[in-house]
Amino acid sequence: MTSQATENTTHRGGRTLRIAHLYPELLNLYGDSGNILCLRRRMEWRGITPDVMEVHVDDTPSFSGVDIAFIGGGSDREQRIVCDKLLAEQAEIRAFVEDGGVLAAVCGGYQLLGSSYLMADERVEGLSLVDLYTDHGDPRLIGNIVVESSISPQPIVGYENHAGRTHLGEGVTPLGRVLYGHGNDGVTGYEGVLYKNVVGTYVHGPLLPKNPGVADYLIARSMERKYGTTELEPLDDTEELAANQVMYHRLMAGEVQES
Incomplete structure (x- = not known):
């Protein structure tokens, strides 16, 4: 991310947002922890103090006073460990x-939001926060992805690598429409989920540095909940x-060869 021409680190009015980064030692595929760095800097540039709280395996997570919670992706083993931990705080x-x-x-964090997900031949109970469930299929859905979404003025770009096929319940809103890539299941043309202020997605890369509109959506929603305003100073x-835009145009023009 660029340095802001008029970077302001004076925290006007004592505005603070607490970020709970859940199990970073387990869930950090494809640079997912970079999402926290992005949120921090975009808050600091606006004079908002980011209070980042890392929740580790031996910790008992508490959401009291939390404004933004983040769950990254991990392997099946790590995902199962995290699911068991979070079910205790469901x-x-x-x-x-x-x-x-x-x-x-x-x-993997996205899959945990639903009622269940399939790990090998075992159906694992999820957190049931959103009406969705995940099974799996072949082949794996791998490659670059472009998504058109109402939460971002720019197309969302990134990378996906999952065997999961996530199915949204009737009337559940997807994050967006797949313009390039596979998305939730490779069939419906939808990617991710939106529920209240929950954003679930298969997009790695990491997500937020590549898509500042999504980062600002999360910050604005948390500011509205805590301070009653969604107005963010432009950066x-x-x-x-x-x-x-370079990635978007290259993908849409077919200039990127998928492995």
């Missing part, structure tokens, strides 16, 4: 979500948006 997580708490979940995203 009621508190559900209360956080239903109260408008902002939750971003990527890949100079010239380089970020140029990188986003």
Whole structure:
């Protein structure tokens, strides 16, 4: 991300947003922890103090005072460990979500949001925060992806690698429409999920540095919940948006060869 021409680190009015980064030592595929770095910097550039709380395996997560929670992606083993930990706090997580708490979940974290997901031949209970479930299929859905979404003024670009086939319940809103790639199941043309202030997606890369509109959506939603305003000062995203557009145009023109 670019340095802001008029970077302001004076935290006006004492505005603070607490970010709960859940199990970073287990869930950090394809640079998912970079999403936290992106949120921090975009808050700091606007004079908002980011209070990042890392929740580790031996910790008991608490969502009291949390404004944004983030769950990254991991292998099946790590995903199962995290699921067991979070199921013990299911009621508190559900209360956080239903109260408008902002939750971003990527890949394996996205699958945990539903009623269940399939791991090998075992159906594992999920957190049941959103009406969806995940089974799996062949082949794996791998490659670059472009998604058109209402939460971002720019197309969302990134990378997906999952055997999961995620199915949304009747009337559940997807994050967006797949313009390039596979998305939730490779069939419906939808990617991710939106529920209240929950964003679930298969997009790695990491997601937020490549898509500043999504980062600002999360920040704005948390500001609205805590301070009653969604207004964010504009930032100079010239380089970020140029990188986003280069990838978008290359993919849509078929200039990127998938392995």
